[in-house]
Amino acid sequence: MPLLWVFLIVLTIAIGGYFAGRMRVLQHAGGDRRKMHSLPNYYGGNVAIKAAVPAFFLLVAWLLIQPWIVNSSVSNLIPDSAIAESSSRGLVLSEVRRAANGLDMAVAQGALSEDDARQPDADVTDISAKLQASGAIVTSQITPPVLQAAQRYRDLNTQGSTWMAIAVISLAVAGALWGLRGAVPDYRARNVVETAVRYLLIGAASIAILTTLGIVLSLVFNTIEFFRLYPAADFFFGTNWAPSFSGRGGSSDLGVLPLLWGTFYISIVALAVAIPIGLFAAIYLSEYATPRIRSIAKPLLEVLAGIPTIVYGLFALLTVGPLLVSVFGRDGLGIMQAGTAVVTAGLVMGIMLIPFVSSLSDDIINAVPQAMRDGSYGLGATKSETIRQVVLPAALPGIVGAILLAASRAIGETMIVVLGAGAAARLSLNPFDAMTTVTAKIVSQLTGDADFASPEALVAFALGMTLFVITLGLNIFALYIVRKYREQYD
CATH class of the missing domain: 1.10.3720.10 (MetI-like)
Incomplete structure (x- = not known):
């Protein structure tokens, strides 16, 4: 299921829970707001928060963890013989990801059928040509280990997305039911909602810090990959800039x-x-x-x-x-x-x-x-x-x-x-x-x-x-x- 649909379904459950929470507490109070600890909007907000926040938290955590698990699983499929001396396992994995994205593009454009994209013994020359014709950024010739790893990468991502949608939507429904249990007049809904809003503001204030950390980490990991292939001393103290794309490393x-x-x-x-x-x-x-x-x-x-x-x-x-x-x-x-x-x-x-x-x-x-x-x-x-x-x-x-x-x-x-x-x-x-x-x-x-x-x-x-x-x-x-x-x- 596409990520957008998962988001919209969870949002719909939260909005429905909001109105259901208001109606439920008003029914329990007989329509008399004086019998309630909080205003009806707080009870509705309590249901919406319990439906949306845990589900979205699981969604973000899943999106962060799934690539790491998939990369680890696919990395084990790449034999050491498929890694060139001037390359590394991380660089081969990047080729696998680009090949997998290229297969998705080719299938979406009709250049490849889904069965052909999943064929383990497909002609790599033909696959490479079709991926490049579809606008995918891949090397001139995909090797069989890279193609097989890319196919496994697509399968794992598809399975992961399906299980993610099931888990997130189920958690949203469970959270909404949990919130509806608290839609009774004696429940301190205002305290729960205001505490949740405070933590939401703390999270918003932390976004800048986490973004900076993410930028630094993305630079650091790719910089480490570069210095595994090119001497750091030549980079920092070299007085000539002449990059060459004639092979990996080449004589640049x-x-x-x-x-x-x-x-x-x-x-x-x-x-x-x-x-x-x-x-x-x-x-x-x-x-x-x-x-x-x-x-x-x-x-x-x-x-x-x-x-x-x-x-x-x-x-x-x-x-x-x-x-x-x-x-x-x-x-x-x-x-x-x-x-x-x-x-x-x-x-x-x-x-x-x-x-x-x-x-x-x-x-x-x-x-x-x-x-x-x-x-x-x-x-x-x-x-x-x-x-x-x-x-x-x-x-x-x-x-x-x-x-x-x-x-x-x-x-x-x-x-x-x-x-x-x-x-x-x-x-x-x-x-x-x-x-x-x-x-x-x-x-x-x-x-x-x-x-x-x-x-x-x-x-x-x-x-x-x-x-x-x-x-x-x-x-x-x-x-x-x-x-x-x-x-x-x-």
Whole structure:
């Protein structure tokens, strides 16, 4: 049974239980609400919660545990002889999953019948061709062990989904009956419902933490798979980036240093543009601008934050790049060969980051108590001296946070880099050279007909993990600065 139908059935049982609970308690009370401990809605809510919450909890737990059980069962079917020296059991399992998904797609599109998809001695060449024709992402030739494991994978998932639907719906019905037993006037339904709502709010607050944990774990496991196939020392200290998809591993050079250098170089140029302009704009809007000018200028400035990054990328490619070439190119100073360069992407990215710096800094500067300004004026300081020696130091923790937010945004930018900086991975100090970044290469490594079991595709997760660690260190440093100066000016 499809997952959506299971969800809708449980939801229907919960809604029906809600109305049944209200009617039952009103019947027991003879329609007199004064005889009830709680309002009728609480009794109905008690039935709905007991029907839906355990069932949905079982559904989520089943969806999390079933893949682990299925993968463990299928992994035992793969002989060691089917695992190449440059591969691993985890990578072969990923091929099995893709083959199983491809079989589902082929059956759904009519390219394969269900009997053909289950045939254990089917022609792997014919199966591979039909899966690729159906749009499945599989290797050029599926091996017999992978095909048999994929068929077993489909069978186990089908059986698991059937038993899951039976268990979840049965638990929802049992929970509704359990809730209906409490639909009597003396039952403290309000206490039960309010406790359940409190735990629901705790769960909602935990989603962000669990999501972060899930992101980190997904990066960690795939990064470990990559480093089993490619030396970590060559990755972190290599100065050449030349991925090759000619076989697993091939003769690729996957040194990350050129990508990190391009990422930091473009981000530094962008921050060199965004920080002074954004900070000066924030100081003007908060300290010098009249209310009328501020009401017009600030919304116009914040419009920059709502422009899609692809539009900025096109602006860099079609306007800023040719303009810089006309100034620094052959007809100008002769030091710029093409419009795609570090300075092109950096300038446009800096324009994009101006609202991040200006808007946050403006709010932070406005939050500085007016009494601090008045005390400075009372001591004879001018307006500019007050801003420089009182307001900015007091607002420094927040300004640092705004700058670090802009830096994280710059490091994670992709489209402006792809269109404005080029795709060359190189170590160069020349801002007029084309370069690329970590995020751009993550996209390119996971795009196309690449073998996803190869280190050239898994390297995207290692790049993502590297970027995650860098931004985490950046945030820790920002927290240190904020705490240090907050203690000084609180």
